[in-house]
Amino acid sequence: MTPPTRLDLNLPAPNGMRRGFTTGSAATAALKAALLLLVRGEDQAEVEITLPDGDQSLLLPVQNVRLTDVGAYAEVIKDGGDDPDATHRATIWATVTPLADPRLPMTFYAGEGVGTVTAPGIRVPVGEPAINPVPREMMRRAAHEVAGHEAFAVTVGCVNGEAVARKTFNPRLGIVGGISILGTTGIVEPMSLEAYMASVEVYVRVAVHARPEAVVLTPGKLGRDYAREALNVPPQAIVQMSNFVGAALDALQDALEETVHPLPLLLVAGHPGKLAKVLNGDWNTHSQHSGMAMNAVARVAEGLGVAAPTVQALAEANTVDACVALLAGHERGAEVWEEVARQVARTLHGRAPGVQRVRAALFALDGAGLGEAEA
Numbered sequence: 353m354t355p356p357t358r359l360d361l362n363l364p365a366p367n368g369m370r371r372g373f374t375t376g377s378a379a380t381a382a383l384k385a386a387l388l389l390l391v392r393g394e395d396q397a398e399v400e401i402t403l404p405d406g407d408q409s410l411l412l413p414v415q416n417v418r419l420t421d422v423g424a425y426a427e428v429i430k431d432g433g434d435d436p437d438a439t440h441r442a443t444i445w446a447t448v449t450p451l452a453d454p455r456l457p458m459t460f461y462a463g464e465g466v467g468t469v470t471a472p473g474i475r476v477p478v479g480e481p482a483i484n485p486v487p488r489e490m491m492r493r494a495a496h497e498v499a500g501h502e503a504f505a506v507t508v509g510c511v512n513g514e515a516v517a518r519k520t521f522n523p524r525l526g527i528v529g530g531i532s533i534l535g536t537t538g539i540v541e542p543m544s545l546e547a548y549m550a551s552v553e554v555y556v557r558v559a560v561h562a563r564p565e566a567v568v569l570t571p572g573k574l575g576r577d578y579a580r581e582a583l584n585v586p587p588q589a590i591v592q593m594s595n596f597v598g599a600a601l602d603a604l605q606d607a608l609e610e611t612v613h614p615l616p617l618l619l620v621a622g623h624p625g626k627l628a629k630v631l632n633g634d635w636n637t638h639s640q641h642s643g644m645a646m647n648a649v650a651r652v653a654e655g656l657g658v659a660a661p662t663v664q665a666l667a668e669a670n671t672v673d674a675c676v677a678l679l680a681g682h683e684r685g686a687e688v689w690e691e692v693a694r695q696v697a698r699t700l701h702g703r704a705p706g707v708q709r710v711r712a713a714l715f716a717l718d719g720a721g722l723g724e725a726e727a
Contacts, residue, residue: 372435451504624649
């Protein structure tokens with residue numbers, strides 16, 4: 353078998369920013385350092401861990417590696433690179449204690465500063481420590497690399513983790529007592545789709561597993577405020593998806609298939625400059641990955657039989673806000689925006705068919721409602 357290639361975190365990512373590593377990688381490195389001392393008598397200042405893909409590895413610094421009365425202990429300082437979050441520079445620690453039978457599976461415990469799951473929807477059962485499946489698998493692999501088996505009781509903690517967790521969404525997600533041990537690749541890619549979507553997927557899953565009457569997806573503040581203030585939707589059911597419309601819908605559909613409980617309504621609310629882009633087939637609405645939405649608005653107007661000069665003006669507008677201004681005084685302006693909303697809702701429903709009804713609500717930048725319709 354070809355050994356994994358070591359990834360150098362000092363080399364910048366393609367966008368020129370510095371990569372970091374996840375809390376899952378930090379916990380794995382702490383566990384491996386503790387095991388190396390316990391099993392082999394090796395006191396290392398750095399340990400190499402295998403990343404989830406099996407093709408790459410990381411060499412991470414460790415500290416305070418020592419034996420305990422029942423096993424061994426080690427710490428790692430988590431480094432988020434140039435994409436820091438609340439856990440950046442947090443001290444992640446792990447203790448390992450051998451189990452009586454080497455054929456037993458690894459068991460996991462939440463140490464001080466790591467949370468416990470109290471609500472369904474997370475990829476970890478209620479009552480378990482908030483250590484996600486991929487970090488658990490990374491730790492099992494590390495144990496096999498050192499000891500040839502995984503029969504250890506593993507406790508993972510975080511210094512001041514309960515205070516750190518208050519800066520995260522953990523309280524909203526029903527994770528109490530501290531941070532979560534996360535990561536799907538082991539690497540923090542600065543400003544990456546994966547980094548954001550890892551959190552969006554969790555929020556979507558928590559929202560769906562709570563079995564609400566409605567879930568709200570919104571690119572940003574406009575839709576969030578509308579859901580909170582006008583509809584009185586609980587915060588747990590509101591997910592800010594940023595530009596990642598398609599990925600958020602995919603996560604929603606997956607969660608619905610898991611729960612086998614119907615979702616009566618999906619409300620997608622926000623500015624048409626973002627949401628109308630799906631009518632062009634753009635599911636990542638970032639400007640680097642999509643075109644402008646003015647042509648979509650113009651097509652809708654044309655389909656409604658709006659006069660050609662207005663359609664042309666919409667198509668040639670510099671921004672969707674210019675379209676909003678143009679249609680503000682038009683006799684058919686409200687009709688155009690309602691039809692845009694209807695087509696957006698229909699398009700979104702096609703990607704998340706497990707939802708019973710999809711409603712789209714469009715807002716101008718000042719928060720004024722433009723149009724709302726259902727599919």
